[in-house]
Amino acid sequence: MASGDGLLVRVRPRFGRLTRDQLLALCEAAEAYGSGLIELTSRANLQLRGVSEAAWPGLMEALVEHGLVAADPAAERHPQLLLAPDWRVGDATHEVARLLEARINELPALPAKWGLAIDAGDAPLLSKASADLRIELAASGDLPAQASGALLVRADGRSLGTPVDSPSAAVELLIRLAHWFVASGGRDAGRMRRHEAPLPPWAPASTPPARAGKPMALGSHPTGRVLGLPFGRASAATLRAAVGSEAVSAVRVTPWRRLLIEGVPTGETFQEQTPPGLLDDECDPRLAMQACPGAPHCEQASVATLGLARALAERQLIAGSMHLSGCAKGCACRQPTDLCLTGRDGRYDLIIGDRADGAPAATGLSESDVIEYLEKNRDALRL
Ligand code: SF4
Known part of the structure; x- marks a missing residue:
């Protein structure tokens, strides 16, 4: 899209994760075709700025080649899937994301700003992130004991959601609710939060989500290290340095101006490993x-x-x-x-x-x- 400083090009990493090679390719593209700065948005997207009209085709080619944008532009028009960034392969968040991705073409055409949050870990992390429909863990206190661990689907702007008994049922209900949004005139409101129509009887909102957790703290993490981006951006050179070690396998994006660097070697202190230009102090005002x-x-x-x-x-x-x-x-x-x-x-x-x-x-x-x-x-x- 056009911005004051040229074209702004947004990359939505699949499941919020880029391999080290993808991140390095993105850094190279930012320097070759843009201003060299990379931004992390409040929806966990990465943005390159300062791209000229002339540079855009070359940039797209590079991004498609590295699997950073889809070759088919229609695929980029699907609502964004925002995953709780601490997902693990095979857990509920990952399972729901996989199932939803496989059925993504069943969603209706939705307003451009629509987004979906998959936040099915023990404590929802994305409650404050922008999303029109969420799949979350249901609060166990309100459910029969055998239903503990159940998921729910919640429409944005509503405090309660509809419990379901499996990841596939969650995906089914989410797709149905997206169609209901369109059929009930939601396009005029634009976002689910502003759509005041009562939810349909087949999606009764009865259950709160589990108690919210805190965003990932800066510092050590079971799978690596969490680093902050001052003002939500970093230069390509800074990000390249952050993944300089070959022990780094991937980077996860978050909506909180933080990156999770996966596979950082252990044995060194966190301070020694914080590249210049990134943050390791929760109190640093540049985070906000x-x-x-x-x-x-x-x-x-x-x-x-x-x-x-x-x-x-x-x-x-x-x-x-x-x-x-x-x-x-x-x-x-x-x-x-x-x-x-x-x-x-x-x-x-x-x-x-x-x-x-x-x-x-x-x-x-x-x-x-x-x-x-x-x-x-x-x-x-x-x-
Ligand atoms: S990026 Fe900053 S300086 Fe450039 S047009 Fe936007 S507000 Fe103005």
Whole structure:
């Protein structure tokens, strides 16, 4: 799709996992055809930015060759399957994903933003991620003992779901509900959450999901290591370094700006293994800040964003939500944030409680002016 800095190309890794070779191929493609930056979205997709119209065909060829996008464009129009990233081969999440993938052509044509979450581990991890239908583990307390471990299918915006007795029944019900969404006029609402029609009698919402778990913590993981991406992005060079060891077998994407690097060798400390440019500290504010690539990565940008973002993070001048935007288009965040810095004519405008195109409280600031302003107003802004 077109963006302020050229075409934005989104890759949806199958089951949220890329082999090491696929990741290396993606890094190469990002450098050869795009800006060299790779973003991880809140739906666990990977994005290349800054792709020109002329470079696009070559990029597609490279991505198809490495199995990173489907050769048939129609396959890319299916709703995205978002899997709990800690799935294991043969577990309920993997089994449901396999079955649903085999029947994916049975889904009706759905609005472009539709997504499906498969989150059938002991504790749902994707409750806050965007998905129109979810398959989750049912809360055992509300079910007969013999039904413990049952799955449920839950429509977004509803706190209760419909229990089913097997992965295949979950897939069957999900497909039926997708057809019901279309037949009951859901397209007008666009997303399941906004579709207020009562659920059909054959899908009674009676059962809550199991208690939600926490996103994967940064650091050691039973299958490898979890590393954070500052501002949700990293350069191709940084990601290449993260999978530099041949012991790395694959990388899993998450909706939380974290990557699970599978197969990192043991015996070294986590700190020693954290490549520069990635995060290992849960408290690092760069995990939550929004920042577009800015100059020099985007031609529309009149200021750099990432250097200032880093400087503010180091000085702990961040509280609440914060957005740094190279220009007033605000590609990184369309919502108002507590504080937004927007580039204009090579200087920064400072906007409080609004979007990148909102009315500024201060204008024409240099980087040091911004720091001074925030230090001076620390209390008022609750920094
Ligand atoms: S908001 Fe950032 S990425 Fe978007 S056009 Fe402006 S400078 Fe470029």
